[in-house]
Amino acid sequence: MPATRATTLKDVAAAAGVSIKTVSNVVNDHPHVRPEMRERVRAFIEQLDYRPNGMGRQLRQGRSGLIALAVPHVTSPYYGELTSALVDAARERGLTLLVEQTDADPDRERQAAEGFGVRMVDGLVFVPLNIPTGVLAERRDRTPAVLIGENGEGADADRVTVDSVAVGDVATTHLLERGRRRIAFLGDKDAERSPVLAQRLAGYRRALQRAGIEVDPQLLRPTPEWERGHGHDAVVELLTARPDVDAIFAANDLLAFGALHALRRLGRRVPEDVAVVGVDDVEESRFCAPTLSTVTLDRTSIAEQALALLAERLDGLDAPPRTLVAEHRLVVRESTGG
Amino acid sequence: MPATRATTLKDVAAAAGVSIKTVSNVVNDHPHVRPEMRERVRAFIEQLDYRPNGMGRQLRQGRSGLIALAVPHVTSPYYGELTSALVDAARERGLTLLVEQTDADPDRERQAAEGFGVRMVDGLVFVPLNIPTGVLAERRDRTPAVLIGENGEGADADRVTVDSVAVGDVATTHLLERGRRRIAFLGDKDAERSPVLAQRLAGYRRALQRAGIEVDPQLLRPTPEWERGHGHDAVVELLTARPDVDAIFAANDLLAFGALHALRRLGRRVPEDVAVVGVDDVEESRFCAPTLSTVTLDRTSIAEQALALLAERLDGLDAPPRTLVAEHRLVVRESTGG
């Protein structure tokens, strides 16, 4: 690996005995280059393995083609699948995604929103989780941003979201239709911080109310985060407090997986004793035991819509913030009786 | 979102009534700036929300701080966890990771290896899966690269790998110690293309041979890829061909999850009838039903070692390719009887 400088336009020009600009014209397929000259230059480009220096090009053109993605963590299946869809959607638009993880830490989410100190990306796709209220509203960075999800209120930015009240309603209603009456809600926490939670919970309440069932506070089980282990622990406590519970609506699939795990360890049959519904429809839900009923959110479409919104801003669109609502759909599997 | 140009050094300089370079000196904490001048300039920087333009800076300095990661897909838990660890490790070194997915497509892997046409990143972290033999050996791009895993032979690049023969051996030996004798291998395919597979299979053969057991070709079950569904399908076929199978060594956890799913649907008890071992120890293996015995690969350490190797190259290290071997360890859970 010799420390040779990378080939530049200048090198190719010198080798071919033409001007830098001619080489540039060949590289960029500009008209008015004699075919033989084009061939000649191409040969040298090939021979010297010239590839344009992105930084020079970007500096000149004022855009980098880079989009920052700030996401809580890629590890979690839902965000992983979303990231994957965004990478592909960006690629299709000739953009490259650069990934930052916030670990759902408010400070790091703030940093992400404010642009990381150095201006390098053309846009931001942001999945906020715990960003303090107001931070987004006061965002000074003029880089276009798109938010994904319901969190991060008051932002002056485009957004792709899901009707989470309806999601909570449809999941709860499904359990009610299966004859369940003591339905726990898994994933409760500080609702002020988390609009997405508040909405799923509101849907749960709405469905119960419509069925004429009182909301039992003991059935609202908090979890510190929405990961498998938290679902497990919350269900262990739940079964102690309310052993008669006959259904669980988990705020996301991971909590549901933890719930299934706990139920199995405690000898409850699913769905006979306790039915379980999640939200997200991550791939695992089609393979876990029992397979999980859940509300599917179309990640591909969310990703594509988010990038479509962003691309318009990159092209200079100056319009008030827009919000797109992605589809959701109940998927019934074994955990609620197929 | 007014289409105002972003603030540059020139703007700050004009506002503060000093030269561009003085502002630059303040931004970069250079000595020889009078404290009061420093303060004055800082105030304008703050007021105008100046942030350095990464592209200009990078062009000048000749490095971008960007590292490309080329990975089959972020969705799969193992790669997702690896990506996550790499993002964090890069961040700690002041680098930013830019993610490309190859979908395990040979052409896209080749593109990744050859640098995507535009020179923009300082380095490459590459997880090859199906790259044609020889492509890496002929790589002309002088951007430093680190490979992760056993695939991609002949590359003139640093590598972080795992002793996959030992991995296959330890998993198979564990099943033998549990008294199993008809042990299937799940994930077979064109071994020439996939050294990692070849090695895990070699470990399987070695363990059987040591136990004096003949390798039964019917127990070597191919799968098109290493995803849950393929594991499921392969096990369905396996049970038809060899209903007497008493253990399955799956080349990775995803195949194992699919296997568990199929076994459950076909009424086989795990581990009583069939014991199952995977490889990777993704989080799901601690929560699936039954929980999965597997061989854990330390992703955090793999990621950190990979970036350490790369960072040395970025600093100009000129040395022959190096290979680091990361640790592995058997984790016993319910699927082999706890």
Place this chain on the structure above:
DNA sequence: TTTGGTTCTTCCAACGTTGCAAGGAAGCAT
């Protein structure tokens, strides 16, 4: 007042690229 030495600030050039405008060569009709 001049000199010498600090300390602070500015100027110049360069990183690699591309848009623009001008330069040059060749072909054609006069």
Place this chain on the structure above:
DNA sequence: ATGCTTCCTTGCAACGTTGGAAGAACCAAA
């Protein structure tokens, strides 16, 4: 030969930044 196109090629400038050197201002000592 001259003028006029047309086609191809080149030179210049600029994107925003920073290293290095030159310049200016200031102060202390002669």
